Amino acid sequence: MTEADAAPDLTPENRLTAAYLVVALVSLFVGVSLGLFQALEHAGIDLYPWLLPIIKSYYHGLSLHGVLNVLVFTTFFISGFLQFITARSLRIPLWNRGLAWATFWLMTGGLILAAVPLVGNAATVLFTFYPPMKAHWAFYVGLTLVVVATWLVTLTLVCTYRAWRARNPEVRTPLPAWMALVTFVMWTIASLGLAAEMLFMMIPWSLGMVAGTDALVARVLFWYTGHPIVYFWLLPAYISWYTLVPRQAGGKLFSDPLARVSFLLFLVLSTPVGFHHQFTDPGIGQGWKLLHAFFTFGVFFPSLLTFFSIVASLENGGRARGGRGWVAWFGKLPWGDPSLAAQVLSMILFAFGGIGGLINASFTMNLVIHNTAWIVGHFHLTVGTAVALTFMGITYWLVPFLTGHQLWSRRLGLAQAWLWFIGMAIMSHAQHRLGLMGMPRRTMIGAAPYVQPEWRSLLPFVAIGGTMLFVSAMLYFANMLLTAVASREAAVIEVPFAEALSGPEHAPVILDRWRPWLVLAVALIAIAYGPTIIRLVTTTPFTTPGFRVW
Amino acid sequence: MRRGTTIYLYELFWILPSIAIPVGMLVALVVFTFGAGVHLPGDHGRVEPTAVLATPPFDQPGTVQVGPGQYEVRMVSGIWSFAPNEIRVPAGSTVTFVAASRDVLHGLFIPRANVNVMLIPGQVAHVTTRFDRPGEYPFFCHEYCGIAHHTMWGKVIVEPASKADRHDGDSAS
């Protein structure tokens, strides 16, 4: 094969990815801006009256913050990034570019449909939209269209993979494309709960086709998807950490087979764990909750494997750059590169997020922190940093790649990454401690009549950290915008795919097979969820009426 | 290319702790849960969500003594208050909360007494705790329940063990 055969023109894929990134970053911009108001409110600085023409209440803003940051920004970024990664690492175009664009427009159409009631204060139900709070039907229909569009992304990835496979029957699938495919297959299985909740409950109910609903059934279906969705956000960050960061760090991926093992375990174990979000729900037996706690500890295995693999890869890079000693190699990483700095800093905070996660999952310890500010502190480390800051780090090379313009300012990028790191450490630390002191989450604390004296000394740190985060985010958006419109120097960048010390040829064949893993995943879900879902669906009278309480 | 044994050993070096850590934590968890007898809310039946106020025991919210040192609080939550929202029990009491929601989701969270349960329309929540030290134990609704969610709270007031008891104690000393 000649070089020319191997590298087809992927400019249309670049444009598709750019389109997804634009929607993702606009959503993040609005989302984090509202975060600032929440953080200040906690410290008694209520600026919501200023927002009044548009944002009607703290909870209206919080609904936007949650939906835009964790549902919209993540989904659009991931869809754009993983389709890009797939085409680039397989070195072939997406299977059907028409379908790929139609998918983008369907997702965007769904977003707009959901955004109309959300912005109009007709869906102030937070990003979890638990019934019997009842939003405008367009909110549910719009979000459902976004989910359907993600299934079409899966279809695109599967067909692209098969087209590649037909031409390369004997070769191991390149790691980045393989990981992207696992991520979307996992998500497709995981999203069935949410889809069922929407199609059978929320949409007919909000349209008035059925009179009643049931809060517990809806929660079970929601959390069937609600836990694995965090892996849908996290695995793309892991793809960058496993397959790109080692190269950016000047080294190699430590072990390709180990990376595959960890992703297959995520495929198998991500879903049968959702009851760990419902430990405090009445109506679900304790035994089933314990089983989900067991499986939750099971998913820590691939998480720890990932952590160790990535540290080993970074160490390989640090040593290749002349680093010595047990820890001194860490300083030798190319810290001047904002893409690498942002991602390594996000890994550090993620380690703390992981430790907190072990506590959340610990059944009885969960009673102390469930629905407190601790949880808010926890997921700002995980999705708010490990995912969001890693995605920002990715754009520090991806946006120059796509636009052909050098990053407008490398130093601004570095300042941004460090500011996010420090601001998040401050905000999240305060929230963890406030949670341990019994402060509830999803609450307009500044206006609450019950603020406890011991909370008062920590609340200002939420505002201080939150303000630093906001400034960091604005530096980021400025840098991105200027890169796109004002940067004049041409960028010469290739996608930094890493080689592996132990390569794919060492991976046992079973790791490149699909059926056994899918069967295992479905079997575990049937065991963990089957009996409870069957019992609930057959015994629940769907009689709960809807309420608009905002 | 042959696979170096070093990489292989390295991999094992990472795999083993990755298994050992979760397994260790799991064992600790099981021992702690069963050893200390801590319970999570479980399945305690349903209550018709549109008829909570007509269904015993929720037709008469309040605190009742059900045995020596044993109390039951029958609680109804609704936007944006608890009934009852002030509960008085003597120190040393064991209190069972039997609670339900008559509209949207709410939560019952008593941080200082390790009570944390969701109040889900249609479900009966059941949790038991002990109040040993006199004082005020505030409780909050910790699930978003609408525009005035942050005003939904109450308190358990734990009174020093009754005068008569203390008298006994005094004369004994």
Ligand code: HEM
């Ligand atoms: C400027 C940066 C940010 C600030 C200052 C900020 C601040 C906050 C605060 C104070 C809360 C707690 C609200 C409450 O419990 O009443 C919150 C909630 C939340 N934040 Fe952020 N945040 C920021 C960025 C992010 C990012 C990047 C993400 C995810 C990608 C995120 C996801 C969430 C989610 C999912 C919630 C929970 C919403 C809910 O409970 O319904 N935040 N944020």
Ligand SMILES: [Cu+2]
């Ligand atoms: Cu979870």
Ligand SMILES: [Cu+2]
């Ligand atoms: Cu509430």
